[in-house]
Structures are given as C-alpha cells and as structure tokens.
Amino acid sequence: xxxxxxxxxxxxxTSKEYDRSLHAAALAxxxxxxxxxxxxxxxxxxxxxxxxxxxxxxxxxxxxxxRRMGMDEVMVPCPSCFSRFRFAQRRVESDPAIAxxxxxxxxxxxxxRVLHPLEVFSRPEMLxxxxxxxxxxxxxxxxxxxxxxxxxxxKDVTGFDDVENPQTMDxxxxxxxxxxxxxxxxxxxxxxxxxLTRKDVVLELGRAxxxxxxxxxxxxxxxxxxxCQVNLDTRQEEIEALAGERYGLPILxxxxxxxxxxxxxxxxxxxxxxxxxxxxxxxxxSDHG
Amino acid sequence: xxxxxxxxxxRSQGFTELVTALSGVQVDxxxxxxxxxxxxxxxxxxxxxxxxxVHLIQLGQREEVLSxxxxxxCSACQxxxxxxxxxxDLAEVMDALRIIAAxxxxxxxVPAVPAFLRHSIGNIGVFGRTYExxxxxxxxxxxxxxxxxxxxxxxxxxxxxxxxxxxxRGSGTARRIIRRVKAREKT
Numbered sequence: 489x490x491x492x493x494x495x496x497x498x499x500x501x502t503s504k505e506y507d508r509s510l511h512a513a514a515l516a517x518x519x520x521x522x523x524x525x526x527x528x529x530x531x532x533x534x535x536x537x538x539x540x541x542x543x544x545x546x547x548x549x550x551x552x553x554x555r556r557m558g559m560d561e562v563m564v565p566c567p568s569c570f571s572r573f574r575f576a577q578r579r580v581e582s583d584p585a586i587a588x589x590x591x592x593x594x595x596x597x598x599x600x601r602v603l604h605p606l607e608v609f610s611r612p613e614m615l616x617x618x619x620x621x622x623x624x625x626x627x628x629x630x631x632x633x634x635x636x637x638x639x640x641x642x643k644d645v646t647g648f649d650d651v652e653n654p655q656t657m658d659x660x661x662x663x664x665x666x667x668x669x670x671x672x673x674x675x676x677x678x679x680x681x682x683x684l685t686r687k688d689v690v691l692e693l694g695r696a697x698x699x700x701x702x703x704x705x706x707x708x709x710x711x712x713x714x715x716c717q718v719n720l721d722t723r724q725e726e727i728e729a730l731a732g733e734r735y736g737l738p739i740l741x742x743x744x745x746x747x748x749x750x751x752x753x754x755x756x757x758x759x760x761x762x763x764x765x766x767x768x769x770x771x772x773x774s775d776h777g
Numbered sequence: 778x779x780x781x782x783x784x785x786x787x788r789s790q791g792f793t794e795l796v797t798a799l800s801g802v803q804v805d806x807x808x809x810x811x812x813x814x815x816x817x818x819x820x821x822x823x824x825x826x827x828x829x830x831v832h833l834i835q836l837g838q839r840e841e842v843l844s845x846x847x848x849x850x851c852s853a854c855q856x857x858x859x860x861x862x863x864x865x866d867l868a869e870v871m872d873a874l875r876i877i878a879a880x881x882x883x884x885x886x887v888p889a890v891p892a893f894l895r896h897s898i899g900n901i902g903v904f905g906r907t908y909e910x911x912x913x914x915x916x917x918x919x920x921x922x923x924x925x926x927x928x929x930x931x932x933x934x935x936x937x938x939x940x941x942x943x944x945x946r947g948s949g950t951a952r953r954i955i956r957r958v959k960a961r962e963k964t
Contacts, residue, residue, distance in 0.1 A: 497907035502938045528905040528947025533853060534897035537875045542898070542958045549954055583801065593957045641855035642866075651859050677818040677854035684916060685889035686850065687925065689822050722929060761936055 491603065492559040493521035494550060494573075496566040497529050498714035503566075505758035506714055509743040510565055510605060512756035516747070517617050519608065521563060524553050530569045533681050540579070544586055545593050547576035552596030561601045563608065565743075567713045568680075571638035573602040574645045604639060606712060606742070607648075610656045618663040623751040625665050631745070632671045632706040633657040634697065636716040640675050651675060657742050661710055664749035671704035673697045678719040687723075694720055694727045698735040708738045708766065710745055717741065722763050738766035781841070789837025796834050800873035806863040807831045813857035813867055823847040824886075827857050827867055834870070843883055848874040849890040889920050902955045905948030910939045 499507035514521055527550050536543030551573060554562045564570040577598065580587040608614060635657060640648040649656050652675060658668045676697055679690035697720065701709050711717045721739040728734050744757045744766075759766050797804050807828075814826035824846045825833060833842050842848070848871055857867040875894075878885065885891045893916055900912045913930060917923045933939060 497909070500906065501909050501940050502933070504937075526947050526950065528951040529901040529907050531901065532897065532907075534894045534901075536872055537853070537894050538879060538898060539876065539958055539962060540872070541961065542955065543872075545954050545958060546901075546951065549950060589961065593954060593961070637852075637854040637856070641859045643859065675856075677852055677856065679818070680852045680854070681893065682819070682850070682852055682890075684913070685893050686822065686887065689819055689850070689852075692821070693818055722933060726929075761938065763932070763936070 489518060489608075490520040490522065490559075491608070492524050492554045492557055492562040492600070494524045494527055494530075494554070494562050494564045494569060496564065496569040496714075497532075498566055502718055503714035503741075505761045506565060506717070506741045506743060509741055509747045509752070509757050512752040513609075513743045513746040513750065514605070516621055516750045516752060517609065517614060522557065522559070524550060524562065525557060526553060530572045532568050532572065536572065536575070540586060541589055541593070543572070544576040544579045544590050547573045548580065548590055548598040549594040549596075551577070551598040551600045551602070552594060554600040555597045559600065561603060563603050563605055565605050565712070567604070567636060567639040568715065570602060570604050571646065574647075577602070578645055604712070606639070606656045606660060609660050609746070615659065615663040618660065618746065618750070621750040622663075622665050624749055626748065630667045630669055630705055630707050631661060631710050632669050632701045632704050633661065633674060633710045633742070634701075634716060634720075635674050636711070636713045637675065637677050637680070639712055657710060657712060661742060661745055664746050666710075666745060666749070668710075669704050669706055671700055671706070673700035676700075678716045680715050680719070683715075683719050683723070690719055691723060691727050691730055694723055695731045698724065698727060698737055699731070699733075701737055702735055706737065708740055710742045711739055712742055724764050736764060738762060738764045740766055783833075783836060783838055783841070785836055785838075788839070792837040792839040792842070793834055795877070796870060796873055799876065800866070800870045802866045802869050802873075804831060804834050804865065804870060807835065807861075807865050808863060810862060812860050812862065813865075816856045816860050818854060818856065819850050819852055823850050827851075831865065831867065831870070842874060843878045843881065844886060846886045848878060849885050849887040889916075889922070892916060892919050898955065902952045903948065904943045905946055905951045906944060908940070908943035910934075910941065911943055 531546035640651045640654050662668050679693040683690040747757045811828045814828040817827050820826045851871040855868050896916045
C-alpha cells in the first residue's frame with residue numbers, strides 16, 4: 489500500500505513526534521508514505537476565515553501537487569488540514585463560481601482522495617495486521633480516545649463513523665491491546681487556536697476534558713490532532729493550577745501508542761517531547777508472545 | 778449573554794440577504810430551537826450566543842452582529858452546523874461574518890483574533906509552511922502581549938518543539954496564490 493503523504497506544518501514543527509511515530513507505525517503495517525513534493529500550508533483556520541477563495545485555493549493547490557506525483561490518494565494526519573482539504577473539494581463541487589475562480593488561480597486536477605491515517609488503519613485487514621504485530625502489552629493502561637472537532641465534524645465532509653460517539657480510534661487501539669474506556673468528551677472542542685488569542689477559554693475547555701478523562705478512570709488520553717495535543721499537554725500544568733486539582737494525564741498520539749504496542753524502537757516514538765511524562769509507557773512495558 | 782432593545786428599521790434591510798448570499802446558508806430556516814447555543818463550547822465567553830446571533834441576522838441587525846465578540850470567539854468546531862435540525866450551517870455563516878467585518882475594516886472587540894488570522898496568512902506568504910516561532914513572535918509583538926506564555930514558549934523551545942530557523946519550501950507558490958486571490962478580491 490502506497491500513499492502520498494501531506495504532513496502539514498505542525499508535524500514538521502511542534503508535533504514532530506506525530507510525524508515520526510506515524511512513519512514508524514506505517515512501516516510496521518506495510519504502508520508506504522511518499523511526501524508531497526513542494527507542499528505548503530493548507531491555510532488552516534486562517535484562510536477560510538478571511539476568504540472563501542483562499543480557503544479553497546491553498547488546499548487544492550496541494551492536492552494538485554499530489555496528482556502531479558501520479559498519485560490519487562493522500563494521507564493527511566492533521567485533522568485541521570484533513571478538514572480543509574475535504575471542505576475545499578466540496579466547495580468547488582458545490583459552487584461553480586468559486587470553482588471557476590480557483591481553476592484560474594490554481595490550474596490542475598485536485599481529484600485526490602483525502603484519507604486520515606485512522607481511516608486506513610481501521611480497515612479490517614489492517615486491524616488484523618495490528619493484532620498480529622502487537623508484541624507488547626501495557627498492563628493496566630487505561631485510555632480514552634479524544635477525537636476533537638474536525639476529524640469527525642461535519643459528517644458529510646469528513647465521512648467519519650459518528651460525530652457524537654466515534655469508534656474508529658477506539659477500535660484501532662483495542663486491536664493493539666489497549667484497554668480503551670468509554671467517555672463523554674470524545675468530540676468536545678479544546679479551543680484550538682484560541683490558545684494564542686483567548687487562553688482563558690482554552691484553559692476552561694481543557695479543564696472539562698481532562699476532568700472528564702479522569703472521571704472515566706483514564707491514565708492517558710489518545711489523540712489524533714496536533715493542536716489538541718499541544719493544548720492538553722503543554723497547558724496541563726496551568727489548567728491544574730487553575731482548577732486546583734492534579735490530572736497528570738499524558739496526551740499521546742494514537743501512532744505513538746500503536747508504536748509502543750508493535751515494538752517500535754523508543755527513539756521513533758519521541759515520548760520525551762511531551763510535557764506530561766508518559767511514565768507508564770516508559771516503565772510498564774512487558775514483552776509478550 | 779446580553780439583553781438590549783433592538784431597532785428594526787430601513788437600516789436593517791439587506792443584511793440578511795447579504796449574509797445568506799455570501800455564506801450560501803439559508804439563515805431564515807432557523808426556528809430558534811437553541812441547540813447551537815447549548816452545544817457551543819465557547820458560548821460562555823460570547824456576548825451573543827449562536828442562537829441569538831442568528832436571530833439578529835434575521836432581524837437585519839448589522840451593527841450588533843458585525844461588532845459582536847461572538848464572530849471572533851467562534852472556534853470553528855462545527856458542532857452547531859452538525860447538530861442544527863434545520864441544516865443551518867452556522868460555522869459557514871461565521872466565516873461569512875468575519876469576511877464582511879474584515880472587508881469593512883471594522884475594529885474587532887477581540888483584536889487578537891483578526892491579528893492572528895492576518896499574521897498567519899502573512900506567515901504562509903513568506904515561508905510557505907507556517908514558521909511557528911516567527912508567527913508567535915510577530916503576533917505577540919503586534920498585540921503588545923509579550924510576557925504572556927513566554928515561559929511556556931521557552932519550555933517548548935527547550936523540548937525542541939519549535940524549528941529555530943524558517944524554511945522556504947513551497948513559499949513561492951503559496952505567495953503567488955495569496956497575491957492572486959488578493960488581486961481578485963480587490964476588484
């Protein structure tokens with residue numbers, strides 16, 4: 489299996505560990521990733537907030553680059569990019585006026601299928617491979633899966649399994665032997681880029697999510713979004729100070745957890761990048777099978 | 778949440794149509810059930826809840842809507858759009874409102890948000906891929922809020938979370954696209 493790969497800005501900067509662990513997990517699962525040549529920012533939150541045309545043109549130009557590589561499927565791990573790509577495709581499909589303008593600014597073919605790694609890893613044959621490749625058990629490690637906003641919403645754009653109670657990440661991590669718990673905050677918002685502009689809002693939203701995970705009995709939170717990870721991890725101490733309680737919840741990418749289970753070398757998981765140390769992951773590993 | 782006496786007069790005309798046309802969303806379809814307000818994660822910090830904002834649009838309250846904090850605090854999480862029983866894509870409406878407010882060069886009541894949007898686009902135009910350290914620095918300098926999060930930034934730096942130097946890969950194409958879009962939207 490081979491896909492074009494669009495890392496997006498975060499995975500080459502604040503979230504290098506997501507990039508590296510995704511590559512490691514993909515390798516273990518026989519998935520080849522080929523980085524999109526000359527890719528640039530999809531415009532993220534900013535472009536669509538200032539211009540419909542820019543919000544469509546930046547992602548579609550990157551999809552045109554995928555097509556120029558002779559590929560028609562691209563893996564996009566950052567939910568913000570993933571969402572912007574799919575929104576842009578919907579925009580030109582549903583709005584002929586914008587489509588004509590985009591075609592002049594960014595000529596080319598943008599008909600590449602945009603996939604999130606969770607969509608690929610949750611296919612039945614991949615789940616079977618994950619089960620076979622799982623060589624390490626993390627005893628007593630209870631997780632909750634936090635999907636955030638843009639991976640699941642809106643369903644007609646993302647095509648994800650469920651907007652209120654998604655199961656895709658739960659299924660993938662269960663296949664890797666983790667004890668995944670049910671909880672109520674799977675798709676609640678972390679405040680995203682308000683972290684840079686209205687920190688108070690992000691601290692309050694983060695508090696509710698961390699408290700919810702704690703109440704569910706979780707020892708760690710699995711995420712698939714760079715912004716969710718940074719907001720919940722790097723600001724956790726501040727949130728604890730504000731709330732007057734301690735959470736101590738490591739916020740790990742699902743790819744790091746997959747890597748842990750499949751015996752990927754620690755160097756490729758970069759667990760040391762996180763503020764809240766994943767002690768259970770570093771010490772509680774036992775070999776099995 | 779605020780309570781205020783509203784005036785519906787000739788100045789109220791045309792705004793609902795403008796928002797509907799720009800967003801492509803039938804704002805009139807809203808019957809005020811309140812689902813968007815109850816699900817909105819940021820409603821607690823807004824002046825008007827999303828439900829109130831839609832009502833204001835229906836009543837043509839241009840000033841109230843475009844000078845609200847609500848349009849800048851919306852985190853674009855899509856919860857309202859997903860849950861609306863009438864298919865009112867409120868996230869799309871919020872984009873349209875931010876675009877109108879920016880076109881009219883209105884001073885935003887939450888200036889950091891439009892500053893963030895402007896600096897983000899500027900950053901992409903220069904570097905192609907977001908140069909996070911540069912974005913933080915330019916944003917903090919422009920808002921004069923240099924001290925906040927300085928400690929956090931330094932810790933993140935210590936963890937190797939930032940690229941110290943920017944790259945310029947993809948910057949030519951990104952810059953060209955931004956320039957062409959701007960040229961088009963000026964006419």
